[in-house]
Amino acid sequence: MVVTELQQRMQQSFIENVDEEYLMDCMRCGFCLPACPTYLVTNKDEIHSPRGRIALMKGMRDGDVVWDGSVEESFDMCLGCRACEPACPAGVQYGVLLEETRVAVEQVKPKTIAEKAIRTSTFDGVFADQKKMAGAVKLVQFYQKSGLQKATRKIGFLNLFPPFMKEMEGVLPTIETKKKRKVALKPKTTTVAFFAGCLMDTLFQETNRKTIELLEWLGANVVIPKEQQCCGALHGHSGELEKGLRNARANVDAFDSDSYDYIVNNAGGCGAFLSEYEKHLQSDSAYAEKSKRFSERMIDISSLLVKLGLNNRLKEIQVESQAIVTYQDSCHLRNVNKVFLEPRSLLQDAPGFEYKELIDAGSCCGSAGIYNILQPEMAKKILDLKMKGVRELQPAKIVTSNPGCLMQMQVGIQREGLEDEMQAMHIVDFLYDAIHKNQN
């Protein structure tokens, strides 16, 4: 076999970037296989399993395989949902290995000029700078409000934006007019710093507003530190970890105050990366302590709502159950932050609804950050499987904890022609509505 110069550099990059000790943690027992969505939808293809991918990472490092399309495909097809981690008795840090692999690949892989342009505008531009993000979103809002949306969808107005935003086109949330805020139930004792999230704060602004309102209603004092940035997760997952860590440091600085009891976020994908700042920055002496303080105070919105006593508030509102509500886990909220009971407990107590569990609610919906744009075929297969369960359950609301999942589930609903029967909602929007509609 003739090994090209590129292949040699790729092997070197794997040696430099992918940690051998982490690779050795995998003893190949295969316990991860049934947890992996891509393994299952490919009829058990080992190259699309965590065990296979780890073997390939090691193979790249050891020179047992050389970089080619088949190796690349295996890594690219990974959703990064990390469902393999809780399934792994050996405690393999798959998320770290995947990030390291993506860094290794990005450093060597030649890119087309177009791809470079998109990556630069996405990772250095829009996602690095909250103002640019807001600017892009104002355009989207104008576009929606002006009623042009339907007419222009065909000609692809959102071609103007990075590709992932274009894909959101079909399922963009609609803008609501502001409502009067509810008065707080009790004096404010808990101070919560709100991590707004770049997508949540732009495309899903309404959800953020309701998040703040709910927290205030439950007696929290909500602060929104101004200097915050995009969490950096998308960078990290795409092999641009250094750029992601640039954002991480900015956020750690922005939230470094003793007066915050919690730092709350309402997007599962961000939450996982935020809670891992500590891990990523532990060897940075200037940030090791600070990032630990940051990650320790990080909490997801459902857990915080439970802590602030929302369950009892919901139970006080007594309304007959009229429809089914179900929950699709956010992979990273479930697999990384291990939060899955709290959102369910809130939905179980939500007035007017009966909670029923969706089959395989814990497995990925196929959204996986920008995966549904990069790997549309695989994403579709995974979503189809998910929608099979949805059709059986017939819920009126599918609740999620992450903007990517929310849009993906809405895409699923539209694809199945079920828009008149059901709706995908963010958990905050759902709870907010359940309270407002059923209480004067």
Add this chain to the structure above:
Amino acid sequence: MKHSQAHLLAYSYDATANFQAMPDLVLSPRNTEEVAEIVKFCAKEQIPIVPRGSGTNLAAGTVPSRGGVVLLFNNMSEILELDQENLTITTQPGAITQDVSIYVEKNGLFYPPDPSSMKISTIGGNVSENSGGLRGLKYGVTKDYVKALTIVTPDGEVMKIGGKLAKDVAGYDLLSLLVGSEGTLGVITEITLKLIPLPVAKKTGIAYFNSLEEAAKTVSAIIANRIIPVTLEFMDKGTIGAVEDFMEIGLPREAEAMLLMEQDGSEKQVEEDIQKMIAIAKENGATSAILAASEEESDVLKTGRRAALSALSRKRPTTILEDATVPRSEIAKMVKAIQEIALKYDVQISTFGHAGDGNLHPTCLTDVRDKEEMERVEKALDEIFQVAIDLGGTITGEHGVGEMKSPYLEWKLGASGMALMRNIKQSIDPKNIMNPGKIFAKETKKRLVIHGGN
């Protein structure tokens, strides 16, 4: 058909540390006829065939050590028939063990063999390895449930052996020969399994001990008291800690040993037996012996036990696991010997296993990259094998010989036993295309002589 570089690497290993070899081709046939065509072609061209289920083998039995074709059963994974009159289930080899188990239990029936990898492993793999599991003590192992097989012989002929019969003595027992043959005598393409009625009740007890010997004595005492529980599982301190690291279920890390005891049957019998077992554990020095609070708790404990091996691999980069099995009466001696051997060679060994079956899994925690340590590990494992044989035991109770234990097989069988097995292999697979390099080693390891005092 798969032959990309990534695929060849992804089918070059199973769950056995330190064994890996690339196949030349990976094939997923859709039916028995296609398997027969593949085998005929490979026989003509003398190409090795390695049948592979989910690759959870622990003795390198599914590593394609001589290259050739890896045969997958992902396109042959259907449950074909549940026969309620004869109480049998017929499946293709690729069906997942747990799926079969759940399916029959929904119908009020029971398929007892439950290897720890049952969530991942295939029925075909279980039959080829004659897999055991946590319920072996009362219900036996896979071979006790295989009623009929469709096989493709090494020259490509399709053959049906056995049947849905309660009795059958027509000639040699070919079923028994095929079960546990590790893919060396043909390809299994259809399997009929015996089912039994699902017991109405089950209960689980847990006991913790300050010493391994007390736990081992408890096991012997339970059997001596004429109780045959479904499950009598053992974990030592190292294993308890590793499982706790993974599951965080509140196992006491300070305990030197724990026993998981389960009984099923009628409500009355279950209650009686489980109380007796708890009492016996206390008599033998258990610091705590209690009933699991609920079925959920019992399931969590069993899940923890199933994850033991993989959880142990948290501790060191490489885990090398053994499968030594001794008569039940010798379990305390075996446990003690393992401790002494670990000390003698200064290696880290954690032990868990099916204590009630006399089947222990001493697991060496090591690092393949450390040559000097690996030499000591090898010596320790050699000695464990020898002690097991000296106690009337065997080198493998349920994982199979594969490639890993092949150098030791003669220790157990002797030269004449090896010759007889070689003759069987030679007459069925004269071209040696079926999973070559397994069971029969090129060279037998030099037998260890243990001097007095050990």
